[in-house]
Amino acid sequence: MSKKIVSLFLAALMLIGCLPALADEAITVTDMHGREITLTEPATRIVAMQPSDCEILCAIGCEDALVGIGQYCDYPASITSLPVVHSGAETNVEEILALQPQVVLMNDMTQSEEQVKQLEENGVKVVVSSATDIEGVYYAIRMIGALMDKSEEAESVVADMQDTFADIQSKVTDEGKTVYFEVSPLQYGLWTAGKGTFMDELATICGLKNAFDDVNGWAEVSEEQVIARDPDYIVTITMYFGEGPLPVDEILGREGWQDMKAVKNAQVFNASDSNALSRPGPRLKDAAVELYNFIYGAEEEVEPAA
Amino acid sequence: MLQGDHITVRYGRQAVVNDISFRLEEGQWLMLAGPNGAGKSTLIEAIAQGVPYEGTIRWQGEDLRVMKPNQLARRIGVLSQRNAVGYAYTVEEVVGLGRYAYSSGFLSGRRGEDRDHVEQALEMTGLTGLRRASMLTLSGGEMQRAFLAQVFAQDPQVLILDEPANHLDLNYQQQIFSLIRDWLKQPGRAVLSVVHDLSLARRYGTHALLLDRGQCVASGAIGDVMTPEHLNGVYGMDVAAWLRELLSQWE
Amino acid sequence: MNDTRSLRQERFAPVTYALLTAALLATMALCVCVGSVPISLSDTVTAVWRALWGLPIPQNIAKNIILNVRLPRVLCVALSGASLSLCGAAMQGLLRNPLADGSTIGVSSGAALGAVIAMAAGFTLPGSSYGGVMISAMAFAFGALVLILSLAYALDRSLATNSIILIGVIFTMFISSIISLVVTFASEHTRSLNFWTLGSFSGVNYHQVKLLALALVACGGVVLRYSRELNAFAVGEDNARHVGVNVKRVKLVTLITISVLIGVCVSISGTVSFVGLVMPHIARMLVGPNHRRLLPASMFAGAIFLLLADLTARTLFSPIELSIGVVTSLVGAVAFVIIFSRTRKAR
Numbered sequence: 001m002s003k004k005i006v007s008l009f010l011a012a013l014m015l016i017g018c019l020p021a022l023a024d025e026a027i028t029v030t031d032m033h034g035r036e037i038t039l040t041e042p043a044t045r046i047v048a049m050q051p052s053d054c055e056i057l058c059a060i061g062c063e064d065a066l067v068g069i070g071q072y073c074d075y076p077a078s079i080t081s082l083p084v085v086h087s088g089a090e091t092n093v094e095e096i097l098a099l100q101p102q103v104v105l106m107n108d109m110t111q112s113e114e115q116v117k118q119l120e121e122n123g124v125k126v127v128v129s130s131a132t133d134i135e136g137v138y139y140a141i142r143m144i145g146a147l148m149d150k151s152e153e154a155e156s157v158v159a160d161m162q163d164t165f166a167d168i169q170s171k172v173t174d175e176g177k178t179v180y181f182e183v184s185p186l187q188y189g190l191w192t193a194g195k196g197t198f199m200d201e202l203a204t205i206c207g208l209k210n211a212f213d214d215v216n217g218w219a220e221v222s223e224e225q226v227i228a229r230d231p232d233y234i235v236t237i238t239m240y241f242g243e244g245p246l247p248v249d250e251i252l253g254r255e256g257w258q259d260m261k262a263v264k265n266a267q268v269f270n271a272s273d274s275n276a277l278s279r280p281g282p283r284l285k286d287a288a289v290e291l292y293n294f295i296y297g298a299e300e301e302v303e304p305a306a
Numbered sequence: 307m308l309q310g311d312h313i314t315v316r317y318g319r320q321a322v323v324n325d326i327s328f329r330l331e332e333g334q335w336l337m338l339a340g341p342n343g344a345g346k347s348t349l350i351e352a353i354a355q356g357v358p359y360e361g362t363i364r365w366q367g368e369d370l371r372v373m374k375p376n377q378l379a380r381r382i383g384v385l386s387q388r389n390a391v392g393y394a395y396t397v398e399e400v401v402g403l404g405r406y407a408y409s410s411g412f413l414s415g416r417r418g419e420d421r422d423h424v425e426q427a428l429e430m431t432g433l434t435g436l437r438r439a440s441m442l443t444l445s446g447g448e449m450q451r452a453f454l455a456q457v458f459a460q461d462p463q464v465l466i467l468d469e470p471a472n473h474l475d476l477n478y479q480q481q482i483f484s485l486i487r488d489w490l491k492q493p494g495r496a497v498l499s500v501v502h503d504l505s506l507a508r509r510y511g512t513h514a515l516l517l518d519r520g521q522c523v524a525s526g527a528i529g530d531v532m533t534p535e536h537l538n539g540v541y542g543m544d545v546a547a548w549l550r551e552l553l554s555q556w557e
Numbered sequence: 558m559n560d561t562r563s564l565r566q567e568r569f570a571p572v573t574y575a576l577l578t579a580a581l582l583a584t585m586a587l588c589v590c591v592g593s594v595p596i597s598l599s600d601t602v603t604a605v606w607r608a609l610w611g612l613p614i615p616q617n618i619a620k621n622i623i624l625n626v627r628l629p630r631v632l633c634v635a636l637s638g639a640s641l642s643l644c645g646a647a648m649q650g651l652l653r654n655p656l657a658d659g660s661t662i663g664v665s666s667g668a669a670l671g672a673v674i675a676m677a678a679g680f681t682l683p684g685s686s687y688g689g690v691m692i693s694a695m696a697f698a699f700g701a702l703v704l705i706l707s708l709a710y711a712l713d714r715s716l717a718t719n720s721i722i723l724i725g726v727i728f729t730m731f732i733s734s735i736i737s738l739v740v741t742f743a744s745e746h747t748r749s750l751n752f753w754t755l756g757s758f759s760g761v762n763y764h765q766v767k768l769l770a771l772a773l774v775a776c777g778g779v780v781l782r783y784s785r786e787l788n789a790f791a792v793g794e795d796n797a798r799h800v801g802v803n804v805k806r807v808k809l810v811t812l813i814t815i816s817v818l819i820g821v822c823v824s825i826s827g828t829v830s831f832v833g834l835v836m837p838h839i840a841r842m843l844v845g846p847n848h849r850r851l852l853p854a855s856m857f858a859g860a861i862f863l864l865l866a867d868l869t870a871r872t873l874f875s876p877i878e879l880s881i882g883v884v885t886s887l888v889g890a891v892a893f894v895i896i897f898s899r900t901r902k903a904r
Contacts, residue, residue, distance in 0.1 A: 186760035188749060189878070215877060223760060224622040225876040228594035255762055256625025259616060356798060379801025386795055392653045393791050393846035399567075403789050407801030441792075453796075460800060 029146045032139065033108045033128035042149035043125075047096055049087040049106040052137075053129050054079055055281035056144050060153040068099040070106075075275065075283075093118045103147060105129050131280035134165075134201050140280065157282050164285040165205050168292045172207030177295075179203050180211040180231035180262070185238050185247065186254060189220050199235075199277055202288050206295055208233065227256060233295060234262040237274035246270070269294040307332055307496050308353075308382075308464055312361035315348050322348045323359070324520040330464065330513075335490060335497040337511035337528065339504065341541055344517040346500045347387060350468050353498070354384040379407035383462035385453055387469050391441040397452045398437040401427055404459030427458035430485055432478075446473035454482065458489070465489070467499035471506065483510050505549060508532050516540060567849045577857040581635070584861045588631045588868050593875035594622055625762075633761040634867045634881075635860040636769040637822050638832055640777070642859020644815045645833025646840065646852055647780050650787035651811050653794065655838065656722045659819045660830035663728035667701025668694040668816075668823035669753045670732050670739075677743035687824070691768075695820030701728065702812050755882030756827035758867055765825050776818040777856070783807060784848040791846060829882055831889025832859050832866075838896050862888075 027039040046062070048054045049070035057066055058076055069079055070087035085095040087106070093115050096104055101124055108128040116126045127147065131137045138158045145154020181199045183191040193199040194215030203210045211231040212221060238247040245253065247270045257263050269291075271277050276287040308330040315323040323345040330336050338346040352359040355370060355378065363370045365381055383404075391400070404427065405420040428434045431451040436444070444452065450473045457465060465486065471479040487510060490497055501507040507514065507528075514531035516523040518540045524531045537545040569577075590601050600619035605628065607614045614620045641659060648657040659665040674680075675693035682688035705728055709721035733754060740750045751757075780787075786807045789797035798804045822829075840854040863881075866888065870879040 184749070189752060189757050189759040212876065220757075220759070220878045220880075221876045222593045222871050222878045224592050224594045224626045227622050227626065228618060230618070256621040259618070259621055354799060356795065375798065375803045376801035379799065384799040386799065391792055392655065393841070395788070395792060395846050399788065399847055400792055402567075403785070403792060403796070403800050406785060406789060409785065456796075456800070 027146060027149065029127070029143050031128040031143065032130045032136070035128065037125050037127055037147075039102070039125060039147065043101075043103040043147055045099070045101045045103075046148075047085060047099055047101040047104045048073065049085070049091070049104065050129065051075060051275065052131070052279040052281035053105040053140070053144065055279065055283060056141050056157075057148070059157050059282045060141070060145055060148065060150045062144075062148045062150060065148060067101055068096065091115055097122055097124065103127055105144070132196065134161075134198070134284065137161075137280045137282075137284065141282065161282060161285045165288060168205055168288055169207075172292070172296070174207045177208055177232040178211040178229065179208045179233040179235060179295075180226060180229070182234060182236040182238065182251070183218055185236065185250065186223065190223055190226060191218055191220050192226075193218055193278075197278070198280065198284060198287075202277065202284065202291055205288055206291050208295065223256075227260060230260050230262075232261050232265075232267060234260075234268040235271055235291065235294070236268070237271045237277055239274060240270070307494075308363070308365055308498070310353065310361065310363045313349065313352055313363065314360040315345070315352050315357055316360075322520050323352065325361075326515075326517070326520075326522050327361075328515055328525065330496045330498055332494060332496055333490065333512070335487070335499070335510060335512045337507040337514040338498065338500045338517065339507055339514055339532070340517035340523070343519065344540075345520040346517055347468055349517070350384070350386070350466055350498075350500060353466060354382070354386075376407040379460060379462070381462055382464045382466060383457040383460040385457045385465070385467045385470055387472065391449075394440040394442050396438050396440060397433055397444070397448075397455075398424065398428070400441055400452055401433075401437075401455045401459050404456040404461075407460065423459045423461055427455040430458055431455040432481075447475055447478060450474055451478065451482075463494055463496070465495075465497045465499070467497065469500055469502060471501070471503070479506075486510070504532065504537065504545065567847055569844075569850055569853060574853070577854070581857055581860055584864045585631055585635060588634070588864045589623065589627050591868060591872060592622070592627055593872050593878075594618075596622060629763050629766050630758050630761050630867070631864065632763075632766045633769060633825065634758050634863050636766065636773050637758070637826055637829065638836075638859040638861070638863025639856040640769065640773050640818050640822050640859075641829060641833040641863070642836040642840075642855045643773075643777055643780060643833075643852060644818055645859075646837035646848070646855040647783075647787060647811055647815055648833075649837055650791040650846075650848055650851075651808065652721065653791055654721060656719065656834070658831075658834035659815070660729070660828060661722050661834060662702065662725040663705050663732065664698045664702050664816065664819050665823055665828040665830070666729045666732040666736070668698035668820045669828050670701075670736050671695070671697025671820070672824045673736050673739045673753060677739050691821055691824045694824040695817045698820045698823070699813060699816035701732070702816055704728075706812075751880060752827045754828060755880035756829035756885075757878070757880055758826050759871075759878055761825065768821060769825060772818055772821040776814045779810065779814045781852055783811060784852060787811075787848040787852075788846075791848070827882070829863070829885055831885045831893070832863055835889045835892050835896070836862055839892070842896070 027042065029037050031037055044065050045067045046057065046065045047068035048057060048066060051070070051073045054066065054069055054073040055075055057063065058079065063079065066079060066082055068083045068085050071084050072087065074080055083099060085099070086092050096119065103125045104119060105127050107130045119126050127143070129140045129143065131140045138161070141154050141158050142151070145151045181193040183193055192212045192215065194210065194212045194217055196217055200210045200213060211229045215221065234251060236247050236251060240247055244250070248268045251257065251268050252263055252266065262268055271287070272290065273283075273287075276283040276290075310326065310328045313323055313326045314321050326345075326349060328336065338349065340346055348357065351357045353363055353370070365373070370378060401424050402420070405423060408420065428437055431454055433448070433451055433455055436448060441449065441452065450470075454470060467486070470482055470486065474482060483506065486497060489495065501511075511528045513526065514528045515525045516531050516536055523540055524536050534546050589605065590598055596619045600617070601623050604614055604620050604623045608624055614624070645658040648659070648662065649655050671693040672690045674697070675690040680689040680693060682692065705721065705724055708724050712720050712724070736753055737750050740753070786797065786802050789800055789802045790807070794804060836859040837851065837855045840851055840858045844850040844854045863885070866884040867881050869884045870881045873879060
């Protein structure tokens with residue numbers, strides 16, 4: 001009898017001892033849609049639908065927690081062997097549930113409310129990550145760090161980015177030079193990155209003015225406007241597939257472009273990785289460094305801060 | 307002039323025209339007679355090279371199948387039964403198309419002659435005043451006359467007419483038939499036509515071919531073919547008595 | 558002697574041609590002078606004038622924009638407009654169907670599919686990297702035409718009813734989904750879906766101007782030579798045969814010619830819809846249905862209309878460019894409804 005009481009008592013004690021411990025470990029984050037998400041413990045099984053979130057997870061050392069990736073996720077190369085799920089408009093709830101994740105990281109634009117509801121009813125936490133500027137990227141990194149209980153690592157990734165940007169900004173002088181970003185080449189219709197894009201922000205960091213900062217987002221612009229605005233630099237993100245002239249040579253050889261400053265001075269540059277320039281992830285700092293080196297030449301080369 | 311031998315036209319398995327032969331000589335007006343579904347219009351389509359057929363049709367010994375379309379059109383003019391126009395062509399433009407066969411290739415440039423033929427055809431059919439009218443605004447009878455004028459402008463040696471009096475008022479009916487008979491008086495011409503009205507057929511035809519369900523019932527001179535025995539058998543009624551009864555109302 | 562002159566009047570008088578040419582040149586001049594970048598009239602005129610006579614041209618921004626961007630574009634647009642409108646007019650006559658056009662019958666989308674497949678598969682001709690795309694576009698355009706016409710014939714031999722349009726529209730939807738499939742899987746090789754479905758003249762050059770001019774002269778010559786035959790077809794295919802038209806040959810040659818012309822147009826500028834549908838209608842209202850007048854009038858009307866549509870597309874929201882199909886469809890659909898209700902009332 002007394003034994004029973006003692007054991008009950010002990011059990012009660014353990015319960016009391018455990019409760020605050022549980023409460024301590026519970027994680028609450030506010031995602032980028034403004035929803036509060038609470039996890040009882042750091043996530044160990046995650047599906048990331050967007051390439052940028054995969055990159056963030058890997059940057060803070062959580063690659064092992066990834067159990068599934070969206071169809072366009074391709075960096076770092078080591079994650080490409082993971083199971084792939086459809087993303088965007090083709091998102092398939094069953095595919096995600098089959099991977100038994102605790103958390104799904106996705107953008108808020110592309111999934112329907114019904115799909116989010118379905119996932120949550122099946123015990124999967126949906127966390128929205130939708131950075132549209134560099135501040136947003138910092139928020140996403142910290143948010144994902146908190147989810148994974150890797151806040152320290154997240155802070156250091158953020159600090160690394162901030163240091164790199166600050167380093168570049170301290171070296172550049174604003175001479176009012178302009179840059180034109182070419183997202184798709186002439187034969188497909190000229191698309192550029194205007195205001196509110198990462199390319200626009202990176203240009204500002206490098207002391208440049210985006211030649212099309214009067215345009216919002218990505219837009220098709222007229223060829224004569226590009227010629228008339230006569231930018232000092234041209235950055236193309238066209239990928240080269242081994243046919244025809246190299247993207248830079250193609251631009252240098254365009255009819256009617258030969259008198260532009262950027263073409264005359266051969267200041268045309270093909271970004272080595274278009275994804276680094278456009279994904280809201282840690283590699284934005286690499287893109288900034290690449291852009292800086294292109295503009296100010298190799299002699300003043302900056303190294304990434306870490 | 308025109309000779310058809312063992313013509314058979316099939317739609318699917320069914321022979322709509324079954325082993326029909328005919329001869330059309332200069333000065334003759336051959337009437338194709340018979341009830342609905344006898345194969346009259348189909349036979350005309352075959353002669354106009356509009357449907358595939360077995361057997362041969364020859365123009366003065368020459369197979370029509372190997373003739374070029376414009377050569378054929380200069381010899382044989384066809385007025386078909388269904389003629390609707392989709393666009394607002396003028397009467398004159400439609401009649402002028404009748405000269406197409408003469409304008410292509412080396413024979414082009416005979417504009418004066420073309421014009422005369424068109425004028426004549428318009429006059430014959432009483433359409434001179436309507437030459438600028440849109441085809442879309444014409445009555446059924448005017449439309450029929452316009453297409454008849456087109457065939458006249460085509461200046462063929464044989465006219466093939468599917469129901470030429472269709473949509474026509476009684477006065478035009480008489481006029482058109484007299485017109486065709488006058489046209490036929492010129493040497494080197496012949497007419498082959500489908501006429502539903504047996505009285506008209508009897509009145510104007512010189513020869514007849516009586517068809518029933520694709521088969522030839524009788525052929526030869528009009529008086530030998532359009533006999534009460536033949537007609538009563540084909541139409542399943544006393545034809546002459548019925549026509550007489552209709553006429554008696556006027557007495 | 559009014560009546561004896563009437564047959565000769567089938568053709569336009571030289572004065573009418575002069576007027577139409579003047580209207581076209583005026584529109585072209587307007588389109589060269591106006592753009593998203595303002596350039597003074599005197600600079601524009603100097604650049605074009607000196608280029609015409611092979612004189613040295615002062616190196617300035619006007620020269621680059623006018624001679625290398627605007628002029629080739631204006632020429633391409635005018636040639637495409639004339640070509641598409643000519644094809645529409647010819648098809649409407651040949652099939653005796655006023656709703657027929659490259660975009661309604663599915664020929665344009667067939668051509669686009671051919672071009673997309675050739676691009677995705679990297680199909681090229683020796684000597685010309687773009688030749689393979691064009692040949693493939695032409696072949697697919699013709700294939701689409703034959704397929705749709707035989708389907709329509711099976712359903713309704715007269716072709717005059719709307720069943721052919723219905724088949725064309727369904728076929729276009731079907732082909733569009735295949736195009737988007739190919740574009741999705743080979744996006745790095747082909748142009749964007751937007752280009753193929755709405756069209757664009759952005760970035761065209763003199764090479765493409767030459768190709769279009771060559772195609773229009775060759776194909777336009779064939780179609781114009783068939784003016785009388787098309788008249789006969791427009792009155793009725795049976796009637797055409799009765800007056801001595803070689804129905805099979807005319808139909809085959811016309812359809813091949815249309816396919817070639819549409820193939821060239823689509824591979825250069827994507828599918829620009831409604832030009833070939835609406836412009837022949839307007840031309841017919843002005844000059845009547847006789848193809849001797851209708852075909853040239855349609856070409857002029859198509860060129861002028863497309864020039865103005867492109868001008869709108871590139872200046873309305875400057876510096877952003879609209880797809881030209883957005884403009885032609887907007888204007889064309891409204892114009893079509895008006896024309897349709899008018900012709901209904903007129904009857």
